Amino acid sequence: MRLPMIVAIYRKEILDLTRDRRTMISMVLLPVLLIPLLLNVSTRLISRVQENAAQEARSMAVAVKSLSPAVREALEKSGISVAPGDDLKEAVLNKTAAAGVEESGAVVRIVLDGSNPTSSAAAERVRAALDALKDAKVREALAGSGISPSVLTPFTVKRDNVAGARKMAGMMWGSMLGYLLLLMMFSGGMHPVIDMTVGEKERKTMEALLAAPAHRKEIVIGKGLAAMTAIFMTAILTLGSLVISLKGSSLGGKSTEAREMFATIPLDAHTVAMIVITLLPLAVFAASLMIAIALFAKSAKEAGSYLTPLLMAVIFPALMGGLAGIKVTPLLCLIPIFNASQIIRGILLGDATMTNFAITTVANLVYAGIAFWVATRTFENENVLFRS
Amino acid sequence: MIQVKGLTKEFADPKRGKRLAVDGVSFEVHSGEVFGLLGPNGAGKTTTLRVLATLLKPTSGTATLNGFDIVREPEKVREQIGFLSGDMGLYGRLTPVEILDFFGKLNGMDTARRASRIDKLVTMLDMSAFAGVRTDKLSTGMKQKTAIARTMLNDPPVLILDEPTSGLDVPTAQTIETAIVEAKKDGKCLLYSTHVMEEAEHLCDRIGVIHGGKLKITGTMEELRQATGKQRLREIFLSLLEVEA
Numbered sequence: 091m092r093l094p095m096i097v098a099i100y101r102k103e104i105l106d107l108t109r110d111r112r113t114m115i116s117m118v119l120l121p122v123l124l125i126p127l128l129l130n131v132s133t134r135l136i137s138r139v140q141e142n143a144a145q146e147a148r149s150m151a152v153a154v155k156s157l158s159p160a161v162r163e164a165l166e167k168s169g170i171s172v173a174p175g176d177d178l179k180e181a182v183l184n185k186t187a188a189a190g191v192e193e194s195g196a197v198v199r200i201v202l203d204g205s206n207p208t209s210s211a212a213a214e215r216v217r218a219a220l221d222a223l224k225d226a227k228v229r230e231a232l233a234g235s236g237i238s239p240s241v242l243t244p245f246t247v248k249r250d251n252v253a254g255a256r257k258m259a260g261m262m263w264g265s266m267l268g269y270l271l272l273l274m275m276f277s278g279g280m281h282p283v284i285d286m287t288v289g290e291k292e293r294k295t296m297e298a299l300l301a302a303p304a305h306r307k308e309i310v311i312g313k314g315l316a317a318m319t320a321i322f323m324t325a326i327l328t329l330g331s332l333v334i335s336l337k338g339s340s341l342g343g344k345s346t347e348a349r350e351m352f353a354t355i356p357l358d359a360h361t362v363a364m365i366v367i368t369l370l371p372l373a374v375f376a377a378s379l380m381i382a383i384a385l386f387a388k389s390a391k392e393a394g395s396y397l398t399p400l401l402m403a404v405i406f407p408a409l410m411g412g413l414a415g416i417k418v419t420p421l422l423c424l425i426p427i428f429n430a431s432q433i434i435r436g437i438l439l440g441d442a443t444m445t446n447f448a449i450t451t452v453a454n455l456v457y458a459g460i461a462f463w464v465a466t467r468t469f470e471n472e473n474v475l476f477r478s
Numbered sequence: 479m480i481q482v483k484g485l486t487k488e489f490a491d492p493k494r495g496k497r498l499a500v501d502g503v504s505f506e507v508h509s510g511e512v513f514g515l516l517g518p519n520g521a522g523k524t525t526t527l528r529v530l531a532t533l534l535k536p537t538s539g540t541a542t543l544n545g546f547d548i549v550r551e552p553e554k555v556r557e558q559i560g561f562l563s564g565d566m567g568l569y570g571r572l573t574p575v576e577i578l579d580f581f582g583k584l585n586g587m588d589t590a591r592r593a594s595r596i597d598k599l600v601t602m603l604d605m606s607a608f609a610g611v612r613t614d615k616l617s618t619g620m621k622q623k624t625a626i627a628r629t630m631l632n633d634p635p636v637l638i639l640d641e642p643t644s645g646l647d648v649p650t651a652q653t654i655e656t657a658i659v660e661a662k663k664d665g666k667c668l669l670y671s672t673h674v675m676e677e678a679e680h681l682c683d684r685i686g687v688i689h690g691g692k693l694k695i696t697g698t699m700e701e702l703r704q705a706t707g708k709q710r711l712r713e714i715f716l717s718l719l720e721v722e723a
Binding site for chain 1: 490528531532533534535553556557559561562563565566567568569570571572576580581583584585586612625628
């Protein structure tokens with residue numbers, strides 16, 4: 091094994107990849123643009139839609155039918171403008187009224203269109219006004235009977251979350267970070283791997299490379315390292331983009347506690363180092379596995395069809411690994427992808443045991459070794475390389 | 479020099495079953511000699527060249543290139559050869575200089591030697607105007623010059639060229655031919671395949687005609703004329719394929 095050969099192949103692959111527009115899109119643009127777009131733009135958009143709905147709900151009238159003066163007064167006192175209507179359902183569906191209210195004996199019916207945010211917001215305002223009226227009536231009745239209104243609240247319930255912002259943030263991040271990182275690693279590595287394997291076959295550069303004095307293993311290592319760089323680059327950009335996006339996003343809504351949770355980034359140097367160690371063998375595994383699979387293809391298009399199911403196969407265990415409530419056992423730490431996702435969750439929560447961390451790392455190193463061996467064997471197989 | 483002994487290559491085709499692409503081929507090419515391998519499409523030329531370049535393993539038989547066995551010492555063989563495939567095989571997103579530098583490194587050439595050889599080849603093949611332009615922006619002729627330069631970069635004693643002038647305009651083909659003649663003068667051992675009969679007649683010291691995986695004949699032009707009773711290489715070639723000229 092000669093290092094200068096590996097370095098030469100690695101540097102050539104990196105130079106080639108950085109000049110490939112499609113690789114740059116999948117490796118750089120997607121994580122840098124897609125995540126902020128998903129988190130910031132979508133949350134801002136949702137927030138704006140909700141604000142508009144609330145504003146519209148305040149300005150639009152509510153259609154009313156057979157209301158008692160008390161109920162009508164309660165609605166008007168809450169700033170809800172009411173208008174008489176015969177067919178409440180029709181009025182709500184036609185959007186001539188934001189919601190409808192009909193009183194029938196002891197029942198007050200609220201008519202709303204649940205698919206329309208304005209109608210839902212208006213219905214919520216109506217419900218709040220009616221709740222206040224109901225409360226006032228109960229208190230009045232109690233006072234009339236000489237009973238203290240305090241009977242309504244014999245005790246209050248308070249929640250005391252001992253987890254703290256850091257751990258809560260760890261829970262939130264843990265459920266999605268592993269999944270996102272693993273998904274982006276495999277999807278980000280897909281195009282570079284296709285380009286440097288079947289792409290070489292398709293562009294007919296493979297023969298010239300194989301006729302050079304480099305050993306097959308040196309070529310696979312050089313290409314594997316370049317693929318790993320692309321995979322890691324995608325992971326780091328995803329992580330960075332996620333951090334920046336969450337800091338600036340309005341996730342968590344109006345709750346200060348929830349907003350703090352989303353904005354607290356539980357990533358100190360130790361946590362980052364543990365995550366990187368977890369991802370390293372997985373990056374080798376991903377690069378080698380994708381190289382071995384892509385080499386079998388005759389064209390880049392065919393390689394895409396082979397690698398897409400792999401992406402699907404990554405999504406499920408990566409998602410499952412991030413779920414709360416799964417008791418992490420050493421046996422579960424042997425399942426590739428799932429183990430990395432769950433250990434990342436554990437690292438962020440601060441409850442990953444060294445045993446599970448070691449089993450995960452060693453297991454993934456073994457899988458990486460097997461995948462690399464398969465990739466090398468594939469690269470040495472002339473039936474695969476010259477398949478046409 | 480190249481010594482080929484009973485070289486056979488069989489492919490297992492799932493649709494057509496086993497297929498003998500090269501069937502017991504034997505020939506020799508000496509230093510300072512150009513040996514032309516002629517044959518119709520599918521005759522076994524490219525497979526023979528690929529086996530000699532150690533891209534494919536022979537089913538039986540063997541060959542030595544500059545004393546190294548293609549089966550036992552493939553890496554050593556690759557250090558002795560410059561191989562040009564029929565498809566050129568250039569990295570489109572790299573410039574000719576970058577490609578040459580990369581292959582120079584793969585051939586274990588140090589920085590100074592790489593720079594000096596690249597300079598020499600760029601001048602010899604008249605590549606200065608496009609040496610720094612991305613290869614995917616170059617014309618076929620420019621690409622072929624780059625491919626030839628890559629093949630000759632490490633100054634290998636053996637050159638294996640698969641249709642080096644295929645699809646080129648006359649001036650570019652002439653440049654390539656000149657490079658082949660220069661290589662021969664330098665004592666290189668040249669094995670090359672072509673479809674262009676005039677070119678083979680002009681450049682080759684000896685010619686071999688391959689058909690159906692078998693080497694039908696080898697010899698100088700004179701020997702081929704005597705063996706077939708035909709004068710022009712085209713007629714000789716067609717008579718060996720048992721087709722009316």
